[in-house]
Amino acid sequence: MELGEIILKNSEEIKEEVTSWRRHIHMYPELSGREFNTAEFVSNKLREFGVDEVIENFADSTAVVGLIRGKKEGRTVALRADMDALPTEEKTGKPYSSKIKGIMHSCGHDAHTAVLLGAAKLLCNLREHIRGNVKLIFQPCEERHDCKGAKWLVENGVLENPKVSAIFGLHVYPELPTGFVGTRPGPLLASSDVFRVKIKGRSSHASRPHLGIDPVVVASQTITSLHHIVSRYVDPLEPAVLTVGRIKGGFAENVIPDEVSFEGTVRALSNEVRENFPKLIERVLSGVTSAYGGDYEFRFEEGTPPLINDQETTKFALLKMAELLGSERVVVLEKPSMGGEDFSVYLQHVPGTFIRLGTGNEEKGTNYPLHNSRFDIDEDALPVGVAVETYLAVKWLEEGK
Ligand SMILES: [Zn+2]
Ligand SMILES: [Zn+2]
Incomplete structure (x- = not known):
């Protein structure tokens, strides 16, 4: 079996588990900079999977940073997820709705965290295919500028020891149907200043x-x-x-x-x-x-800063995602959007690509926009995210420039 097929199959096999993690994180959302329980949940899982290094409270923040060492020597690629929720009262009426009054994962960071956990689990079992290391960055405080988010982590060396050569991250996207992924080389999102x-x-x-x-x-x-x-x-x-x-x-x-x-x-x-x-x-x-x-x-x-996808890495990512999912499921996004994302901070230091993971599904009612009190994802997108992150990490270490 091709590596892509193995990864797709493995992602499907852990779908229920990844979904249960996502629902747990969704039920207990935490605001920016206060991701204490989420971080503990993440670090416990990483240890359970056998991730080689797990750093909690990275640089005096709630970040969790993991490192998986491959069987072969090589460079280091990073995968990033964000963990914070928003001060929104959830109105989805779903059985796994937020149990914390006035706080909700209305930007899907619960899904990003669960997806990266899924990728970590798969990568731990694919070490013989990994040429180098995979760094896992579970980042706090994406939604605010006044706590310890991407900028803080970068300033405190998250891209060093071992030095990160490329970075990938994804964000759920209700405007793209489930099963699809999209990105574009160059600008994807805008700078956002106050x-x-x-x-x-x-x-x-x-x-x-x-x-x-x-x-x-x-x-x-x-x-x-x-x-x-x-x-x-x-x-x-x-x-x-x-x-x-x-x-x-x-x-x-x-x-x-x-x-x-x-x-x-x-x-x-x-x-x-x-x-x-x-x-x-x-x-x-x-x-x-x-x-x-x-x-x-x-x-x-x-x-x-504006989120500007690296040309080379992004062309590589588009090619590899098409290899994995079929080219009909990979969209080269025509336009950027004027929203903001602090993934852009990493991209000021290392080449990389931010990807949009389709979670829209009319029938399931998952077309509400991000930050809406009725926002929810189609959980069928979770294994797609897991497979994409896993495949990109392994392939970039093997073939990326
Ligand atoms: Zn957001
Ligand atoms: Zn977000």
Whole structure:
């Protein structure tokens, strides 16, 4: 039997087990940076499978990092899953619904964790086929920028000892039917950064505006002008988004307040566009507020860079997935999306590919979007994910460049 066939068969054989892990993790979701029980569940499983090295609390975080050593000497490939859930009240009504009030795996990270556990189990039994090592990264805190996620792990050496030569990861994707996988070389997801602004004016009676400086008017002008950044200062051939999602100010209809604050996000598919945003925003703020005699405070919080799939690794991944699943099940995605993912941080340091795992199924009602309170996956996608991760790891070590 070909290795691909063996891996597909093995993935089917452990489907029930992987499903039960997924459901367990789904029932007990934990928020970003607090993945204590999930991490313990993961490390117990890895030890049970006989993974050669298991590091818990990697770099003082809830990350679990495992290492499987192959029978042959070679390079190291990494597989990454994220483990955190979101502050959402689950409304799927499924028997395995979240048992934790107000917290839910609405981004499918339960599935990513279960899939990587499945791959770890298979890889432990395929050591004679492994030329080098497979590093397993179970990462906390993908959903937030203020706890120990990908950036923290990379800064603390997760890609060293042994040095990682390539990395693969996947994300469930309800827009692609179950059984299908998709990706594309180059940009797949956008950068995601946050800006916070306070416009400072001077309070006065609403009937005597000339005695104050109205921050409501200044904020309105500022927000309108900020929207011209994308249309006037970004190359029209470069996708970019600037959205002000929140605004706050004032107390009463007849009082001009002292200040108005607002917050927003900026997205881009290239590092150049991303890097220009802070100074463009600040230029608008300083120009508009000074025109009205007001003042401002500005904070730009760096989130994640754009997710840019490596050309070579991604062509390799597309080819190998077609070999494994049949080319009709592998989609070269036409367009990137403006969502964000901190897998992009790894890709700034090592070549790799982020893959979309189809989980959409109308009949099973698994077409709700990510982060929706009714989001669920078609569990038939789990063995597909397991097979893809396992196959890519083994094949990349053997044939990858
Ligand atoms: Zn998410
Ligand atoms: Zn996610």
